[in-house]
Amino acid sequence: MYNNNNNQQQSASLESGIPSVGSIVWAAGRSRAQQAINLYANLDYLRPYFDVEPREVFQRLVRSLIPARVSRDDIMKPELYGPSMIAFTLAAILIYQMKVSSHSVQDGTLIGTSFLVCFGYWIGSSFAVSSLSFICNTQLSLMQILSINGYALFSHCVVLFLATFIHTGYDHLLFYGLWGFVGGAAAIRMAVIIMSRTVNPRYRALLGLLIVSIHMFFLLYLHFAYHAMAETVAHALNDERNAADVDVAADLKPVPSLIPEVVRPTLLKRQIQVSAMNISRTTILSSSTSTTVAKA
Amino acid sequence: MATTIEDDETPFFSSSSQPMGMFTGDISGTGNQSNKNELSTLNEPVLDTIKRDLGAVLRKFGYAVIPRESATLLQQWDLWGPLILVTILAILLQSSSTKVSSGVEFAQVFTLMLMGSIAVTVNSQLLGGKISFFQSVCVLGYCLLPLLLAAIINNILLYISSKSTIPILHIIRFLIVMAAFGWAMYASTRFLGQTQQPSRRLLVLYPIFLFYFLIAWLIILHAHPK
Numbered sequence: 001m002y003n004n005n006n007n008q009q010q011s012a013s014l015e016s017g018i019p020s021v022g023s024i025v026w027a028a029g030r031s032r033a034q035q036a037i038n039l040y041a042n043l044d045y046l047r048p049y050f051d052v053e054p055r056e057v058f059q060r061l062v063r064s065l066i067p068a069r070v071s072r073d074d075i076m077k078p079e080l081y082g083p084s085m086i087a088f089t090l091a092a093i094l095i096y097q098m099k100v101s102s103h104s105v106q107d108g109t110l111i112g113t114s115f116l117v118c119f120g121y122w123i124g125s126s127f128a129v130s131s132l133s134f135i136c137n138t139q140l141s142l143m144q145i146l147s148i149n150g151y152a153l154f155s156h157c158v159v160l161f162l163a164t165f166i167h168t169g170y171d172h173l174l175f176y177g178l179w180g181f182v183g184g185a186a187a188i189r190m191a192v193i194i195m196s197r198t199v200n201p202r203y204r205a206l207l208g209l210l211i212v213s214i215h216m217f218f219l220l221y222l223h224f225a226y227h228a229m230a231e232t233v234a235h236a237l238n239d240e241r242n243a244a245d246v247d248v249a250a251d252l253k254p255v256p257s258l259i260p261e262v263v264r265p266t267l268l269k270r271q272i273q274v275s276a277m278n279i280s281r282t283t284i285l286s287s288s289t290s291t292t293v294a295k296a
Numbered sequence: 297m298a299t300t301i302e303d304d305e306t307p308f309f310s311s312s313s314q315p316m317g318m319f320t321g322d323i324s325g326t327g328n329q330s331n332k333n334e335l336s337t338l339n340e341p342v343l344d345t346i347k348r349d350l351g352a353v354l355r356k357f358g359y360a361v362i363p364r365e366s367a368t369l370l371q372q373w374d375l376w377g378p379l380i381l382v383t384i385l386a387i388l389l390q391s392s393s394t395k396v397s398s399g400v401e402f403a404q405v406f407t408l409m410l411m412g413s414i415a416v417t418v419n420s421q422l423l424g425g426k427i428s429f430f431q432s433v434c435v436l437g438y439c440l441l442p443l444l445l446a447a448i449i450n451n452i453l454l455y456i457s458s459k460s461t462i463p464i465l466h467i468i469r470f471l472i473v474m475a476a477f478g479w480a481m482y483a484s485t486r487f488l489g490q491t492q493q494p495s496r497r498l499l500v501l502y503p504i505f506l507f508y509f510l511i512a513w514l515i516i517l518h519a520h521p522k
Contacts (some may be wrong), residue, residue, distance in 0.1 A: 043418070043422060047424070050419075050423055050424075053496070054498040054499055081423070081499060082417075085419075085506075092509070096510070099514070110404065111404055111408055112407070237413055
């Protein structure tokens with residue numbers, strides 16, 4: 001590549017005597033662009049972080065949920081295989097959740113949204129934490145934070161998976177329990193690792209609080225943004241339908257002559273359908289705004 | 297520097313046998329023959345060409361149904377089979393044809409396919425495997441065949457189902473789709489497992505598992521086409 005550039009420059013200098021600035025800039029810019037576009041070079045850069053054995057990944061997954069003392073070599077070797085697979089799993093669970101709850105509402109963006117949310121959170125929050133830890137003088141690199149943060153997302157996978165498949169009705173008792181225990185354990189572990197690398201005690205408390213709150217709020221967001229809202233809509237719909245049926249039955253029996261029997265229930269049902277449409281429309285709006293926020 | 301990389305590794309966007317023919321594919325199975333032979337197909341009747349190409353595609357479908365130790369699917373990849381299978385699957389998974397969102401719904405299977413193959417390929421390359429993007433699209437696409445059959449059976453069962461038989465049908469559909477999922481996993485493992493060191497095979501298989509599992513769930517969830 002460099003030889004080519006040199007040849008071009010030489011030829012330019014032979015033709016005009018002096019190498020024109022434009023040609024030099026062009027050549028330099030092109031080689032830079034080629035380096036940037038060359039996916040292969042980027043892959044090579046990431047390759048050391050994917051050097052793991054299956055057993056190692058399992059160990060890290062289990063350890064990510066146990067807020068105990070952390071061994072030193074666990075942090076020293078950053079690894080991105082586990083985190084990226086966890087992000088993919090989380091995206092798959094989200095797709096499933098959306099598919100179950102809001103069936104055909106915004107299908108086209110389902111997959112894109114879930115991937116964007118998962119990878120966006122993972123990378124975005126890691127960048128935020130690493131910039132903060134840079135300010136607070138924590139001795140952790142970006143890759144280490146990406147790895148730790150990614151493994152902490154495993155708790156999200158576990159909680160959302162269980163909460164999606166086991167419903168407990170209105171009170172999200174199971175979800176809150178899991179949120180507290182599993183999500184809390186993972187958050188505390190992540191906070192402990194990062195705090196142990198911070199020198200200043202005041203910064204240490206600040207960082208720990210921030211990390212735990214980000215982690216826990218994201219889990220709440222994932223559950224309630226894509227799962228519970230549509231679920232409550234479904235519950236409300238069912239209730240309205242039942243109530244409407246009961247009402248119709250109660251109304252019709254005493255006063256059958258006022259309104260023809262055929263018209264009344266259909267009218268009511270139409271009303272319910274219209275209201276249901278409105279509700280689902282609002283859900284679409286809110287979810288689309290959430291996606292735009294995520295995109296922004 | 298770039299040349300040394302390309303010497304010892306497979307380039308990302310090309311097949312291993314012919315780096316130049318990256319967008320054409322080898323549907324005829326005559327990959328290693330010279331240009332002379334390729335030119336001679338200009339004179340042959342169109343019917344022969346179609347027959348030969350269809351034969352090649354069908355043979356690869358056979359590889360997907362009855363997995364054998366063979367490198368055919370990897371070396372002579374084509375995108376006809378995946379295109380056919382994904383299109384049919386997208387049509388089958390549509391909930392209703394009159395909806396406004398049916399277009400995007402149709403596209404989601406394609407999106408899933410694209411995302412899945414990108415994830416599988418990048419992951420495999422990062423773990424040190426030797427496979428190109430289109431090779432993994434080909435293998436993943438052809439191994440969708442069992443799941444496609446399951447989706448067809450699923451639709452037939454849904455069509456003939458009455459109110460009383462729904463619980464039994466749910467169980468039958470679940471079992472059929474899960475069996476097809478296992479079959480697809482087994483077939484793709486046979487082909488993609490070769491490209492990786494044995495110690496790391498599990499790490500390569502996980503995204504493939506996730507991909508097929510998601511498609512299997514989409515088929516099972518297609519229960520209520522209201």
